[in-house]
Amino acid sequence: MIRPQAAPVVVLRQNTKREQGRKAQLANIQAGMTIADIVRTTLGPKSMLKMLLDPIGGIVMTNDGNAILREVDVAHPAAKSMIELSRSQDEEVGDGTTSVVVLAGEMLAVAEPFLERNMHPTIIVAGYIQALDDTLKLLGEIATPIDASDDKRLTEIVHTCIDTKFPARWGNMIIGCSRLPSA
Structure with missing residues (x-):
């Protein structure tokens, strides 16, 4: 005997909303943009520090985007994806975690009007x-x-890369160490 295909059973929490189609796409964009914001x-x-309350009740003040996103507790899947994007950037590159989230948020913001005009996501x-x-x-x-072999130019490049992470006095020490011969 062949059984008719039954609709899939989806178990959700009591207060969970289920959305689909354009409404879900727009909600995902809003969640991603919120994390970027x-x-x-x-x-x-002119960056600002964020004051965070850690799980044991301590207060942490930081302007490190990755540290902030580690402390954010979100339930929305798109928001979790943005946080995972930051973590992946940190693991693979070690820098640019905030920039990649802000860039992704901007890309979502640019896509939103196209979705509202009923353009297909693949387009x-x-x-x-x-x-x-x-x-x-x-590029x-x-x-x-x-x-x-151009030490002056390489020094300028390294300076540009690390100036955002270290005060000038530490940057000069690091650049000086980078010219030591490798063992």
Whole structure:
């Protein structure tokens, strides 16, 4: 005997809303943008500290976006994805955790009007892929080759990279150490 296919049974918490379609897409965008907005103010020369209450009741003040997102407790799946994006960036690169979340939030914000105009998500993604291709082509055209034996130029590059992480006096020490011969 062949049984008719029954609808899947989904077990959710009592106060859980289930959304689908455009409404769910827009809700996901809003959740992602909210996470980006949390850390956006920690960027730049006028960055602000956030005061966080840790699980044991201590107060932590930081402008480190990754530290802030580690302490945020969210239930929304898209918001969790944004936090996971920050963690992945930290594990793979070790820097840029706040920037990648803010950039992703901006990409979501740009996609929102297209969704509201009933554009299919695959068309929006194709636009992002085309923008990536165009960007890589442009960067290839404006890139400047670097001579690895040019200590002055390498020092400038390293300075640019670490100036946001260390005060000037520590940056100079680190750059000085980087010129030591490797063992």
